[in-house]
Structures are given as structure tokens and as C-alpha cells.
Amino acid sequence: MEIMKFLGILLISVLPLTLTQLPTQLPALSSLPNFQVANLTFRVIDRNNNGIMELTECNTSFNTFKRYPTDNSIARDWFVARMVSFSHTQTVGDYVFTHYDRDSDNDLDVSDFNAMYTLFDKNGNGVVVREEFIRYYDQLLTNATLSG
DSSP states (O other): OHHHHHHTSSTOOOOOGGGGGGGSOOGGGGGGGGGHHHHHHHHHHHHOOOSEEOOHHHHHHHHHHHTTOSSEEEHHHHHHHHHHHOOOOOOHHHHHHHHHHHTTEEEHHHHHHHHHHHHTTTTTTSEHHHHHHHHHHHHHHHHHHHHH
């Protein structure tokens, strides 16, 4: 159960991991401060462990988070259910989904994920480093928690 909670951190977080990428002890997400959840989320997305979240890694996250491999988007109900199953509240899941659904069509698609990547890239240099992601995602989770 703890491994499932770890894999679910984010939005984006049902990625295949090797055992060497997993920490030895996995705490429940609900017991961690948001910045630690953000850090764990980054570690899952950064598949090559270079400290940079590349756009291709963001898109891989999108592809692995979809309900079915042939889907072109992620529906709100599926996204929120996945967030809840990984110890986030319904309110947090809804808030995060709404934040990422840039075109407000109730589906997350590749264009939403590309726009999300741009949001993470605070200095606009086309590269999302660990610190940028953690700062952004920590604030997003804090806002989501405060909204409920």
C-alpha cells in the first residue's frame, strides 16, 4: 500500500520504477510536508535522474497516467480518483486537475501537459530543474489544501 501511495504522488506519477529508484522506506504522503511530496514527485518524473525534468519525461508521465494506453486524454474523474487513491483528498485532486486543465475542457491532454511544463519553468529558460519544480508543486499543493 505504501508503494502505491509513493507512485501516485502527482499528477503524473504512475511511472515504472526500478528498485534502485525507490527509497527504502516509503511514508504515507498525507504525513509528509508538501515540499517533500513535491520532491518525491520530481524523483519519479525525472526518469534519468539528472536533476532536470525534460519535456519528454513530462509527456511520458502523461502517457503512463492515462487510464488506457490508447486514450488521448485523462478525464477529470479518472485523474481525481487516482489522486485520491494515492492519499490526496478529493479537493486536492479537483484543484490540481483544474489548475492543469489549461483549456478548461475537463480533459488533460498533451497540450495541457506542455502548458504545465511551461508553468514549472519559472525562469523561462526551457529547462525545469528540481528546485523550480519543487517550489511550484509545493505551492500548488499548499493552495489546493487551503482551498478545501
